[in-house]
Amino acid sequence: MTGKKANGSCNVAKNTSNDSDNENRNVYYAMEKPTYAYDDIKAIADYLMERTPVRPKIGIICGSGLNSLADSITNTQSFDYENIPNFPVSTVEGHVGRMIFGYLENMPVMAMQGRFHYYEGYPLAKCSMPVRVMKLMGVQYLMATNAAGGLNPKYKVGDIMIMRDHINMMGFAGNSPLQGPNDPRFGPRFPPMTNAYNAHLISVAHKMAKEMGISHEVHEGVYTCLGGPNYETVAELKMLRILGVDAVGMSTVHEVITARHCDMTVFAFSLITNIGALEYDSSEDEANHEEVVMVGKSRQSICGQLMCRVIKEIAKECQTK
Numbered sequence: 001m002t003g004k005k006a007n008g009s010c011n012v013a014k015n016t017s018n019d020s021d022n023e024n025r026n027v028y029y030a031m032e033k034p035t036y037a038y039d040d041i042k043a044i045a046d047y048l049m050e051r052t053p054v055r056p057k058i059g060i061i062c063g064s065g066l067n068s069l070a071d072s073i074t075n076t077q078s079f080d081y082e083n084i085p086n087f088p089v090s091t092v093e094g095h096v097g098r099m100i101f102g103y104l105e106n107m108p109v110m111a112m113q114g115r116f117h118y119y120e121g122y123p124l125a126k127c128s129m130p131v132r133v134m135k136l137m138g139v140q141y142l143m144a145t146n147a148a149g150g151l152n153p154k155y156k157v158g159d160i161m162i163m164r165d166h167i168n169m170m171g172f173a174g175n176s177p178l179q180g181p182n183d184p185r186f187g188p189r190f191p192p193m194t195n196a197y198n199a200h201l202i203s204v205a206h207k208m209a210k211e212m213g214i215s216h217e218v219h220e221g222v223y224t225c226l227g228g229p230n231y232e233t234v235a236e237l238k239m240l241r242i243l244g245v246d247a248v249g250m251s252t253v254h255e256v257i258t259a260r261h262c263d264m265t266v267f268a269f270s271l272i273t274n275i276g277a278l279e280y281d282s283s284e285d286e287a288n289h290e291e292v293v294m295v296g297k298s299r300q301s302i303c304g305q306l307m308c309r310v311i312k313e314i315a316k317e318c319q320t321k
C-alpha cells in the first residue's frame, strides 16, 4: 500500500483543498499552537493508529536531502503532515513533509520524511513533538539523521559521523524542548543525558561500516545544534571547534533530548554535507542549502544501507529477547 489512496482515510484533514489560502492557513494553524499537552499528542497518535495497522518499534527521522532513507520501507502507508490534524507542516526544501509506516528488515517502523526546525518558527517542544507521538505509538528506538557542517579536520564532504554525544548550545541559553510543566507520563523532570546515544548501537554501526567497506569515511563525534537559519561565522566555527564540536547543524539535539526523556534508545548520525569555513578568504567554501541537499541526495543510498544494517541487528536482537 502506498500513499493516501491506499490508506483511504488519511485525507481526513483540517483542509481538503490545496489552494494557497488554505496552505497558508495550515501553516499558520500549525505554528499557532505553541505547546502540546499529553492528550493532544495522544490524539495524534490515536488518529494515526486508527488508520494504520503498523505498530512501529523504530522511529526514523530523515535529515535534509535524506528523504529516500525511507524508500526501502515495504508495505508502506503514508500521511502528509498537512493532513494529520494538529501536526506542524514542513517548510524547508529537502523535507517532504510525510510520515511513512511500514516494515524495514521485518521491523515495524515509522519514518518522518521531513522534520521541524526552530528557525521555521516552531518552539523546540513543537519541533520534537513527533518523537512523543512515536513513543505513544510504541516506538522504542529513535534513529535520527541530519545534514551537518564538518568541523573536525579529518572529515570530508560525504562522510558520515555517528553521533557519540551532543553539546546543547540552545540549552545553554535556557531553551529546551522540555521547558514548561513536566508530564511524568512522558518522563522525569530532570532526565540524565550521560548516555544519550546508545553505545551498543554505535559499536554495531562501526561493525556494519566495516562490513560495507566504508570505515574510512565513518567517524564518531560530537554534534551541536544552533538555532539557524544562517550558517556560522568563522569566529563561531572556531569557537565551536575549541569546545569540542565535530559537526554543526540546526536539528536533532531537541529530538534526542525528547526521546531520552521518554526512555527511547537513540542512534543518530550526521552526513557531512559541507566543511565549515575556518578562513575568511575561502568564499567558495560558503555553506548553502542547495549543496547540502545535493550532497544528501548523492549519499542517501550509503546512509540508507548503514541504517538498514543497524536495524537488521536490532531486529535480530529483538528476536532473541
Ligand SMILES: O=P(O)(O)O[C@H]1O[C@H](CO)[C@@H](O)[C@H]1O
Binding pocket: 062, 063, 064, 065, 092, 115, 117, 145, 146, 147, 148, 228, 249, 250, 251, 252, 288, 289, 292
Ligand atoms: O538537520 P537537517 O534537518 O538534516 O538539516 C540541516 O540542513 C539545513 C541547512 O542546510 C538545516 O535545516 C540543518 O539543520
Ligand SMILES: Nc1nc2[nH]cnc2c(=O)[nH]1
Binding pocket: 147, 148, 149, 150, 226, 228, 230, 231, 232, 248, 249, 250, 273, 274, 275, 276, 287, 292
Ligand atoms: N548550522 C549548520 N547547519 C548545517 N546543516 C548542513 N550544513 C550545516 C552547517 O554548516 N551549519
